[in-house]
């Protein structure tokens with residue numbers, strides 16, 4: 141590591157100003173690249189509902205870098221704050237901010253949720269009460285209100301003589317005289333309501349002189365609103381944003397546009413926001429969605445392509461250490477594990493920097509695969525580190541690794557936040573001296589002060605619980621550190637393409653042989669005592685059980701109170717053989733409890749969801765989940781994966797509060813039907829309408845501004861192919877279409893990707 145060449149990840153680059161950071165970017169292309177990757181990963185974290193990491197990303201879209209001098213001038217008007225638009229003060233701006241965003245461009249992306257058909261009807265008979273209608277009427281008698289609280293009523297008749305009252309609260313008489321004089325013919329448009337015998341229209345949206353329908357648009361877009369913001373205001377503001385949209389060169393392939401019947405970008409915006417009939421918006425919004433997806437896929441493809449050029453170093457070995465490990469084990473690798481190891485070792489041997497995702501269901505044997513990679517680095521004379529999201533899991537990993545490599549003369553060093561004083565200093569020395577080849581730890585590994593002698597590989601376990609930022613900090617600790625991210629969250633293909641598109645992916649299919657399906661049953665909480673009775677019998681027979689208590693969101697605690705209460709209940713039955721582990725216990729205490737569970741001292745382990753990932757106690761055969769209806773599908777699957785790891789048959793009991801809602805029932809049914817994580821994840825995506833992986837609460841619609849997934853995944857497929865094709869033909873985006881595509885990237889705020897081109 142060359143001091144000063146690294147952009148310290150904790151430096152708040154956004155705050156140092158754009159001009160400054162872009163200079164840095166030119167000087168430090170590689171780090172810039174990694175920050176781009178960081179940004180992409182952060183987005184994924186956001187999607188999964190995790191807190192965002194500290195802001196250091198120069199590449200974050202929008203706000204902070206609004207005035208980026210990198211942005212082409214032609215796009216400036218679009219990226220100005222909405223307050224620059226006429227009639228938008230701070231108050232309206234904040235309302236607009238709620239539905240769209242802070243800049244003019246955000247308004248362009250606010251697609252109408254529907255359209256109102258204002259084509260005139262022949263008569264009132266064709267109007268449906270409750271719906272908006274446009275009819276020609278002859279104005280009749282005007283009924284004056286008796287008090288201020290009553291409205292004006294103007295009795296009108298359509299051409300067939302049917303009556304329609306126009307109703308106005310607090311109307312001024314001169315205005316009525318002018319707009320609705322008795323005997324006049326008018327075209328009125330608004331919501332028709334039934335009022336006693338008659339029909340009425342309260343405050344028509346439009347009133348024009350019948351004859352010419354001028355002034356009433358035949359079709360009007362409807363936008364999502366927020367309290368205090370009217371459709372009328374919003375339309376006016378959007379019209380101004382539209383006027384700011386410059387005419388841009390076409391970035392889509394001409395033949396493809398023709399085949400789809402898609403209009404140009406400007407035309408598409410126009411058709412979406414100013415539709416002329418009820419159907420014409422479809423093609424237009426499809427085109428805009430495709431623009432958005434293409435920008436995303438192109439950015440990811442650029443990051444991938446550039447990363448392949450980043451120099452790393454070739455790490456390889458003869459494989460002796462790994463062979464030694466396997467020789468001492470009672471089992472062989474599965475074909476899936478063999479393939480994964482081959483993928484990873486090939487990647488490490490290449491002279492670029494590896495960034496690979498190892499994706500495998502719970503219990504698929506990822507640790508062994510990772511260990512092959514780690515031993516390869518160690519044998520080549522470097523160091524390898526494995527980082528777990530919690531101290532408990534780090535401890536567990538060290539334990540597993542120790543057993544797996546017992547047959548070799550290597551050892552793994554565990555460093556956690558619990559290490560203090562002399563012990564810690566000693567461990568730090570061994571890491572800095574290079575003596576410790578395999579290091580296991582938590583993020584304590586990457587806090588300042590831990591220096592590696594020669595770190596070549598970082599394995600990050602259970603990425604979804606781990607700050608990407610921290611991984612990056614670790615990356616900065618070694619030159620050209622290869623990174624392997626392990627996740628047990630099966631990622632549906634749609635999500636993989638958009639959210640992990642920058643990583644190379646190795647998928648570990650299937651499970652090691654000899655593992656049994658976990659029998660899964662659902663019971664109402666009212667049967668709790670039966671469950672406890674069954675548990676007593678099982679414990680008598682020597683079985684071990686997890687008992688999971690959920691987060692209690694209502695009172696904002698982390699479920700510890702509920703878990704403690706459950707423990708008190710179970711202690712009355714199981715005595716000291718019931719114990720509790722939760723996130724706030726001191727690390728040493730947690731480890732002690734886990735140790736006692738692993739050894740069988742403790743038979744019933746009450747836990748909050750802190751333990752959901754990674755724990756491996758093969759002897760545990762029972763999983764009880766209280767209030768299963770509060771958990772997401774993927775999360776339940778993860779929890780269930782904690783049992784069924786040994787030879788004995790295992791079971792999972794889902795206790796739910798009756799009556800079960802429809803969504804919760806679908807989740808529990810799915811879980812009983814399948815134990816294939818990928819199938820479950822796909823189903824999860826369908827059930828939740830997109831991407832609410834692992835309990836994150838955002839819906840698919842929010843992931844993209846325009847595109848709707850998974851409904852439009854065919855567009856995503858096409859965008860992915862197109863991005864590849866584009867880069868194959870014009871890797872520098874220098875041709876005519878390439879230059880237009882750069883504009884597209886800017887338009888969707890993928891400046892990071894554009895800068896990759898410019899610094900590379």
Ligand code: ADP
Nearest residue numbers: 471472473474502503504505506507508652756
């Ligand atoms: P996960 O992918 O959930 O991290 P682990 O790596 O914890 O899975 O592996 C689950 C269990 O399977 C461990 O107890 C591990 O020792 C065992 N295991 C891994 N690979 C094999 C194999 N090829 N054959 C038999 N058991 C295996």
Ligand code: MG
Nearest residue numbers: 503506507754
């Ligand atoms: Mg694991």
